[in-house]
Amino acid sequence: MKLRRTGIILITLLMLSSIALGTEVNTADKAYVVPITGEINRATNYFVKNTIEEIEDQGAKAIIFEIDTYGGFIDQAQQIKDSIISTDIPTISFVNNNAQSAGVLITIASQRVVMSKNATIGSAETIPNTEKALSMWRAILRDTAQYRDRNSDIVEAMADKDTEIEGVTEIGKLINLTSSEALEYGIADFLANDYESILDNFNIKASEIVKVEEGFQVKLAKAISSSTLSTLLLAVGLIGLVVEIFTPGFGLGGIASIIAFGLYFGGNILAGNSNWISLTFFVIGLILIVIEGMVPGFGLPGISGIIAIVVGIIMAMDNLRSAVLSLSIAIVLTTIVIIIFVKLGYRSKIFSNVILSNKLIKDRGYIPSEDMEHLLGEEGIALSELRPSGFIEIGGNKYDALSDGGFIVRNDKIKVVKVEGSKIFVRRI
Numbered sequence: 077m078k079l080r081r082t083g084i085i086l087i088t089l090l091m092l093s094s095i096a097l098g099t100e101v102n103t104a105d106k107a108y109v110v111p112i113t114g115e116i117n118r119a120t121n122y123f124v125k126n127t128i129e130e131i132e133d134q135g136a137k138a139i140i141f142e143i144d145t146y147g148g149f150i151d152q153a154q155q156i157k158d159s160i161i162s163t164d165i166p167t168i169s170f171v172n173n174n175a176q177s178a179g180v181l182i183t184i185a186s187q188r189v190v191m192s193k194n195a196t197i198g199s200a201e202t203i204p205n206t207e208k209a210l211s212m213w214r215a216i217l218r219d220t221a222q223y224r225d226r227n228s229d230i231v232e233a234m235a236d237k238d239t240e241i242e243g244v245t246e247i248g249k250l251i252n253l254t255s256s257e258a259l260e261y262g263i264a265d266f267l268a269n270d271y272e273s274i275l276d277n278f279n280i281k282a283s284e285i286v287k288v289e290e291g292f293q294v295k296l297a298k299a300i301s302s303s304t305l306s307t308l309l310l311a312v313g314l315i316g317l318v319v320e321i322f323t324p325g326f327g328l329g330g331i332a333s334i335i336a337f338g339l340y341f342g343g344n345i346l347a348g349n350s351n352w353i354s355l356t357f358f359v360i361g362l363i364l365i366v367i368e369g370m371v372p373g374f375g376l377p378g379i380s381g382i383i384a385i386v387v388g389i390i391m392a393m394d395n396l397r398s399a400v401l402s403l404s405i406a407i408v409l410t411t412i413v414i415i416i417f418v419k420l421g422y423r424s425k426i427f428s429n430v431i432l433s434n435k436l437i438k439d440r441g442y443i444p445s446e447d448m449e450h451l452l453g454e455e456g457i458a459l460s461e462l463r464p465s466g467f468i469e470i471g472g473n474k475y476d477a478l479s480d481g482g483f484i485v486r487n488d489k490i491k492v493v494k495v496e497g498s499k500i501f502v503r504r505i
Contacts, residue, residue, distance in 0.1 A: 174197075
């Protein structure tokens with residue numbers, strides 16, 4: 077009886093072990109589809125790198141990189157290329173629509189290249205198109221193409237419009253190939269519109285095709301860290317701040333500004349473009365601007381605040397050129413809004429401290445300099461001590477004056493002895 081029970085237990089354990097082993101084998105038999113879409117930036121790089129590492133831990137028959145991009149940052153594309161080349165899992169690039177600019181490098185990094193029947197690839201010129209940047213970019217493309225046994229001349233001509241290939245392109249035009257042309261010139265290996273056909277063509281037997289989805293955090297980071305949306309968020313943030321400054325109380329402008337700057341800094345931190353230091357600079361800048369608004373004039377707090385805000389905004393982005401461009405566009409739009417507010421008659425305490433907006437009129441006790449000559453010989457009293465400057469009163473009007481004969485005590489009687497332009501000189505009598 078005991079022997080029978082022992083046998084049953086052993087059989088059960090063996091069955092459970094078989095199931096566990098079977099599960100592991102099935103995991104390694106899977107093929108994964110990793111999307112590379114939208115702008116190529118740091119968020120894209122992190123997503124691809126981390127996904128490859130996770131798949132390597134599980135094992136897989138193949139990784140299909142489904143590409144649809146108009147390009148992005150070269151340095152991030154190069155890192156994605158390195159991640160693809162370094163993996164031991166068979167890799168396939170599937171251009172499902174477009175592979176432009178930096179997308180060309182990512183495409184040719186895989187062992188195999190497949191294109192959908194309506195896809196295009198090419199137009200990989202650098203921006204800015206300086207000789208130094210272009211030379212480096214061509215070398216990277218050529219090296220990768222030769223490593224993967226692609227047509228390096230065609231690939232280089234996608235980036236350099238000064239390259240001429242007889243029968244393919246002439247000087248002054250970049251190469252952009254259709255799927256059929258890519259197949260003809262050795263850039264693509266196969267044309268297909270579905271994953272199953274791709275795997276069958278390369279004799280890859282996968283038990284399951286798993287499409288990896290970008291998480292919400294990755295999608296948010298990719299979207300916000302894109303140059304277009306970053307510029308928009310900066311503009312909304314700065315314009316909202318201006319609206320809040322010009323209007324009383326805390327309202328829609330302040331809320332919009334907080335949300336926009338929150339998304340801008342949060343998205344770039346999530347994307348890995350920045351860290352909390354950039355946000356710290358920005359917050360310090362805002363605090364200094366608020367302090368400036370509480371004191372007369374415009375001095376060190378205001379200047380330091382503006383510098384801190386600009387530094388924080390630029391540090392939050394991955395690329396200095398893109399950061400400066402985005403900030404410049406946002407500043408131009410914000411300036412237009414400020415002009416509109418001023419034209420409509422809105423006033424701000426901060427701007428009033430910088431700009432003289434009061435008129436010097438007689439009703440407020442101010443006397444223009446051309447009227448001072450008539451005071452010569454007039455008598456009055458000292459409203460304050462004159463040592464040598466101070467205030468005097470003549471005929472019920474208040475004037476700035478200078479003592480012409482030493483110290484004058486408050487309430488002493490005085491007489492105007494000399495007038496030079498707007499300067500009034502008096503003596504005690």
